Amino acid sequence: MKIKTISMAVVLAAGLSVDAMAKEGVDGYPNGAESWMAGAVPPPGSYFxxxxxxxxxKLRDGDGDKVPGTxxxxxxxALRFIKMTDTKILGGDWGMHLIVPVVHQEVKLGGDSKSTTGLGDITFNPIIIAWHTKNLHWTVALxxxxxxxxxxxxxxxxxxGTNYWSLEPIxxxxxxxxxxxxxxxKFMYNIKRKxxxxxxxxxxxxxxxxSGDDFHMDYVVGKHFGPWAVGLSGYYLTQTTNDKLNGDALSSALGPWSNGRKGEVFAIGPSVSYTNKSGMMFIGQWHHETEAENRFRGDKAWFKLVMPF
Known part of the structure; x- marks a missing residue:
């Protein structure tokens, strides 16, 4: 590491677990958000x-152990607005979306906690292209x-917020x-700026x-019974490149973190959906994170609404 970075090692040894919350704990994308019909983008129209x-x-270090007092x-x-058009690109339906999240959080670090509420990072996607066959549906997006x-x-x-721009092929x-x-x-690769x-x-x-780039995916496997569906859903994330400070990969010498501070997490849990006669879909699910390194590990409960205008 460069001399300037080494000179900060003492400070970072105490503060790096704090940064882990902002960088590795509260994700820009809410992992597990897409489950049922994740690849089946709806037909032309407007949707909410x-x-x-x-x-x-609780925060986990590079060995998966709890970090005390965190x-x-x-x-x-998160409010998502989708517009699918009649325009075809390579035979697929073209559309776009906008996601606006609002968050309330309480974070404890070293036994001292603070709470805050505010706007999260907004996502805009001008390129959604979706294809459909009898049994298979697939989508690419950016x-x-x-x-x-x-x-x-x-x-x-x-x-x-993360305080950096990122681009995510899907x-x-x-x-x-x-x-x-x-x-x-749903398979995503998050390419992050400084x-x-x-x-x-x-x-x-x-x-x-x-922050290092990461690959992450949401999944579901289950069975439909008329308007109902039940199954297992969850997510997996693994960081593919090192975190860097002033251009240098973070070293395990700065604390109980693996080289490069690469995060990883896997979650699974029950999921149920119901679709009424007007096409509105209601989804409820619970995700338990069974393994995690260099990030938080816990439980996430969801309620999702899909409504055509």
């Missing part, structure tokens, strides 16, 4: 989706995640058998922090 949920967890307790509500969320440099307890697919079995997955306002602690000088 609402994702309401609760998350509670926890997060959060409520979130999300742009914008740093609109509330952010306080040096104190992640008061930060909701592929989603749904297989639905003639007798009602469904297998759906956070140039990072402070390891309040009052410390600003530094460039670059």
């Amino acid at each position: 989706l609402n994702y309401f949920g609760h998350y509670e967890g 926890s997060v307790y959060a409520w979130f509500d 999300d742009l995640n914008m740093p609109t969320g509330k952010y306080k440099s040096g104190d992640p307890r008061e930060s909701i 592929f989603a697919a749904t297989w639905l058998s003639d007798d009602g079995w469904e297998l759906s997955g 956070n140039k306002d990072f402070r390891p602690a309040p009052g410390a000088p600003k530094m460039d922090y670059e």
Whole structure:
């Protein structure tokens, strides 16, 4: 590591677990958001989706062990607006969407907690292309995640947004058998820019922090019974590149973190959906994170509404 980075090691050894909350705990994308019919984008028209949920967890280090005195307790509500058009691109339906999240969180670090409420990072996607066959549906898309969320440099307890731009290519697919079995997955790769306002602690000088890119996916496997469906859903995330501070990969010498501070988590839980005669879909699910490293591990409860205009 460079001399300038080494000179911050003592400060970071105390403060890096704090940054882990903002960087590895509160994700820009609410993992597990898409389950039933994830690859089956609806036909041309306008749609409103609402994702309401609760998350509670404790921070884990690079060995998966609890970091004492750290926890997060959060409520979130994401409003998503989809417009699918009659325009065809490569034979698929073209559309776009906008996602606006609002978050309330209480974060404890070293036994001291603070709560905050505010706007999260807004996502805009101008490219959704969807194809359909009798049993198979698939979609490609490109999300742009914008740093609109509330952010306080040096104190992640008061930060909701990531404070960096990111670009996210997406592929989603749904297989639905003639007798009602469904297998759906949404696969994403998050390419992140630098956070140039990072402070390891309040009052410390600003530094460039670059969170590592990650691959993550949502999934569901289950069975439809008329308007109802029941199954198992969840998510998996693994960080593919190192976190960097002023251009250098973070070292395990800075604390109980694996080299590069690469995060990983897996979650699974029950999911149920109901679709009424007007086409509105209601989804309820609970996700338990069974394994996690360099990020929070906990439980997430969801209620999702899909409503055509």
